[in-house]
Amino acid sequence: MKHIVTLLSLVLGASVSAAHAHGVWIAPSSTVLSAPQFVTFDAASSSVPFMIDHRPLVIDALSIIAPDGSKVTPVNVMKGELRTVFDAKLEQQGTYRLELLRSGFRASWKDAENKPKRFMGTAEALAKEVPTDAKDLQVTETDSRMENYVTVGKPSALKTTGKGLELVAATHPNDLVTGEPVELTFLVDGKPTEGVEVAIIRSQSRYRNSTDEKTYKTDRNGKLKVTLPDAGMYWLDADFKDNKVTNKVAKERSLAYVITLEVLPQ
């Protein structure tokens, strides 16, 4: 919780649009498999993606969807002090999708003594927590999607839902290799959208002097092109704001999308 508060203060203090999703990640032990088997996952929120140094991720809302659309139940779930671990048995040929969808509201205001107050939670809780005389009240509806993809055998075609912020990659997420440029299209409620802010960070940042974060913005067709020169696990975070709220208590909607991409050497 402390972490969320820290991040929130960042949101309030600066125009860091990506901040609320920063450092939240799920990392698979493998993404490209030639036979059915178990895969294990780490999930956490941390200072830098893939660094196990802060809090475990709550995975209550996690779904693992098999190539035939059925759901796989995660097993050996362990919520540690620093990270959550779970395994999944991948028995079918094709692409499995892990998704963790989270939505809610965050609010900031000043109380009667001009002290800053913050809230994160459901619309119902928000109505209870925020006093009617709150000053400078700002309410944002949040909607985030985290994804991981793992393929056994041949990658299968992926579908989007048409809700919130989503990614369509011209190269399948389990088909990425060094040096081949990838075209990414970001959709908001199913439509390619300009101005989506994207940040990409490669894993193992402990062993270098900077996170080497790369930032991008989608063009008028909702597209951007990236080249990932080094093999490794990459964290991609995309953020977008608009005013298409589902609940009028909020004026603004803040969308986030996070995916883990593994890039293999050629």
Place this chain on the structure above:
Amino acid sequence: MRKWVPALSPGWVPALVAGVFTYQANAGEISVKVTLPQINTSEYHRPYVAIWVEKPDQSVQQNLSVWYSQKKTDKGEQSDKWLKDLRQWWRKSGRDQSLPMDGVTGATRAVGEHALTFVEGKEPLASLPAGQYNIAVESAREKGGREIVRVPFTWPVKKAETAKATGQSELGDIVVNLKP
């Protein structure tokens, strides 16, 4: 060739046999000699190896030979679990195949020289359209490394010739002999 063989009716067989004989009279031939080097290590496992005809855009024209263990591991897992470590071959072709592949897949092989001959019109070489190609040889070894070596050639072969490339770590000499 692959396409019309299953459709054969008995009456066609003599014509087919005659056809194959005349075809073979001027069928090109590719011989590949693959050397698996001696590697000094406390725990040596025979490598998985894939050999294929590669187009200039690095797509696979034709798989020639794939050596991997088809036994189950002591944990009861299928050994094709490790085929993905032949990562170029796996991405470009392996994952699209139904394994094992007739006339292509086989058991892993020992250290030393292995000579393979592929004749035009005969599986697995089948027909090869005229053009520039590579013979690609990829090797991946458990608790070891992975390497890919390419030997370029032009098809059809006009006169007999030999081309060679040498691996640095997981593969030794790859010698390709071409006969018109």
